[in-house]
Amino acid sequence: MITVCVASGKGGAGKTSLSAAIAERLGPSCVFADCDVDAANGAIALGAKGTRSEPYFAGPGFEIDPAACTSCGACRAACRFGAIERANGSFRVVPELCERCGACLSRCPAEAIRTYEKQAGELLVSDSRLGMRIVHAELEPGEDTSGKLVAQVRGRAAELAGEDAVIVVDAPPGIGYPVIASITGCDLVVVVVEASASGVRDAARLVELVGSMRRRAMAIVNKSGLNQAMDDAARAMLKEAGIPVAGEIPFDPALRSVEESNRTWASLDGEAATRIRSALCAVDGAIGAFREKR
Numbered sequence: 001m002i003t004v005c006v007a008s009g010k011g012g013a014g015k016t017s018l019s020a021a022i023a024e025r026l027g028p029s030c031v032f033a034d035c036d037v038d039a040a041n042g043a044i045a046l047g048a049k050g051t052r053s054e055p056y057f058a059g060p061g062f063e064i065d066p067a068a069c070t071s072c073g074a075c076r077a078a079c080r081f082g083a084i085e086r087a088n089g090s091f092r093v094v095p096e097l098c099e100r101c102g103a104c105l106s107r108c109p110a111e112a113i114r115t116y117e118k119q120a121g122e123l124l125v126s127d128s129r130l131g132m133r134i135v136h137a138e139l140e141p142g143e144d145t146s147g148k149l150v151a152q153v154r155g156r157a158a159e160l161a162g163e164d165a166v167i168v169v170d171a172p173p174g175i176g177y178p179v180i181a182s183i184t185g186c187d188l189v190v191v192v193v194e195a196s197a198s199g200v201r202d203a204a205r206l207v208e209l210v211g212s213m214r215r216r217a218m219a220i221v222n223k224s225g226l227n228q229a230m231d232d233a234a235r236a237m238l239k240e241a242g243i244p245v246a247g248e249i250p251f252d253p254a255l256r257s258v259e260e261s262n263r264t265w266a267s268l269d270g271e272a273a274t275r276i277r278s279a280l281c282a283v284d285g286a287i288g289a290f291r292e293k294r
Contacts (some may be wrong), residue, residue: 001161001162001163001164001165001166002165002166002188002287002290002291003147003156003166003167003169003185003186003187003188004022004166004167004169004184004186004187004188004189004283004287005016005169005171005173005182005183005186005188005189005190005215006019006168006169006170006188006189006190006192007020007171007179007182007183007189007190007191007192007203007206008171008173008174008191008193008202008206009173009174009175009191009193009199009201009202009203009205009206010173010193010194010198010199010202010203011039011173012194013172013173013192013194013199013209013222013223014035014095014192014194014195014205014222014223014243014249014255014291015171015173015192016034016041016042016045016170017045017255017265018192018220018265018276018279019032019042019168019169019170019266020032020042020045020046020170020264020265021046021132021264021265021276022168022190022280022283023046023128023132023168023264024046024130024264025280025283025284026132026166026168026254026287027047027131027148028128028130028131028134028164029132029164029165030083030132030133030161030165030166030167031132031133031134031135031157031160031161031165031166031167031168032046032128032132032133032134032135032167032168032169032170032281033135033136033153033154033157033167033168033170033180034134034135034153034170034244035138035150035153035154035169035170035171035172035178035181036073036138036170036171036172036173037121037137037138037139037146037149037150037153037178038139038146038172038178039172040069040136040137041139042101042134042170043124043126043134043136045086045264046128046129046130046132046264047128047130047133047136048126048127048128048136049122049126049127049128049288050126050127051125051126051157052088052120052124052125052126052273053118053122053123053124053125054122054123054175055121055122056119056120056121056122056123056125056137056139056149056152057117057118057119057120058098058118058119058120058121058143058148058149059091059100059120060115060116060117060118060258061095061100061115061116061117061118061211062093062098062102062104062105062113062114062115062116062117063092063093063113063114063116064084064090064091064093064112064113064188064287065112065113065114066088066089066090066092066192068110068111068112069090069091069110069112069114070109070110070230071089071091071157072088072109072110073091073093073276074107074109075113076089076091076104076107077102077107078103078104078106078107080101080103081097081098081099081101081222082153083097083098083099084104087115090206093113095102095118095142096141097142099157100118102143104121107221113278119140119284120139120140120143120149121137121139121140121143122137122138123135123137123149123152123153123156124136124137125156126234130264131133133160135153135154135156135157135160136153137149137152137153146170146172146175146178147177147178147181148181149183150172150178150182151181151287152198154167154169154181154182159209159246165289166287169182169186170220171183173202174206175205175209179206179209179212179243180209182199183209183213183215183292184213185271186215187216187290188215188216188217188283188286188287188290189210189216189218190217190218190219190246190283191203191206191207191210191216191217191218191219191238191243192219192220193219193220193221193222193238194222194223194228194229195221195222195224195225195227195230195233195234195248196223196226196227196230197230197233198222199230199233199234200230200233200234200237203219203234203237204237204241207237207238207243208241216286216289217243218243218244218245218246218282218283219238219243219244219245219246220245220246220247220248220249220250220279221235221245221247221248221249222235222240222248222249223239223250223251224248224249224250224251225250225251226251229233239270245284246278246279246281246283247275247276247278249275249279250272250275251270252270252271252272254270254272255272279291
């Protein structure tokens with residue numbers, strides 16, 4: 001099993017579009033793991049269907065028994081997050097604001113606060129119109145356990161993948177814990193760099209993270225050709241970090257409409273398509289090298 005993680009330092013760099021294109025090129029035998037659980041769009045890009053779901057529980061929730069509550073207000077005074085409000089003569093916990101620290105539970109003299117198993121989202125498995133399976137998830141608003149859910153997405157993808165399969169991981173943007181959970185243990189990280197000031201800066205932070213995790217990496221520069229200085233800055237940053245560039249994709253407004261017509265970047269025509277196919281070939285070559293070693 002080989003795991004390829006596609007990551008970017010910022011949103012909107014083209015990470016999910018390239019992830020979907022890599023998956024289409026690999027074919028039905030691959031498994032697509034959409035680890036961007038806060039905004040999972042891989043299922044849209046790959047035409048998910050026949051979705052099966054199961055609940056995701058992140059940890060205990062807290063609730064106040066109105067029959068036992070004496071309305072003393074000790075719980076609200078103890079809560080640093082403003083997650084307890086007065087309601088109908090007693091108090092209630094606002095789930096979206098609760099950080100589950102348990103301070104209210106320890107301060108209630110009437111023992112009116114109890115815990116319950118709180119659903120924090122859903123783990124989903126879908127079939128793709130292209131034949132591969134998609135593992136994705138939806139985290140409920142206000143939940144902060146995305147790293148744990150990412151681990152579950154990757155675990156389910158590994159269960160579904162065969163011994164010779166490739167798992168394509170679409171990581172969330174940035175450098176936070178969910179990104180670390182997405183990259184951990186991957187054989188190859190494809191860093192998508194947007195050729196802009198913020199894109200290069202954020203990609204440099206991601207490159208530093210990937211280096212600290214000692215993962216093999218290659219890069220694809222997206223939206224090139226708009227600003228020569230930014231193109232040069234992206235190349236210089238990657239050269240300094242010792243990361244080879246698999247390809248550069250020129251800015252093309254047509255790329256934005258591809259997913260709306262149920263296609264991926266792998267099925268395009270034109271100059272951008274030629275550059276995309278060249279980059280995908282480079283990723284294929286890296287995957288082939290891993291296969292030979294095993």
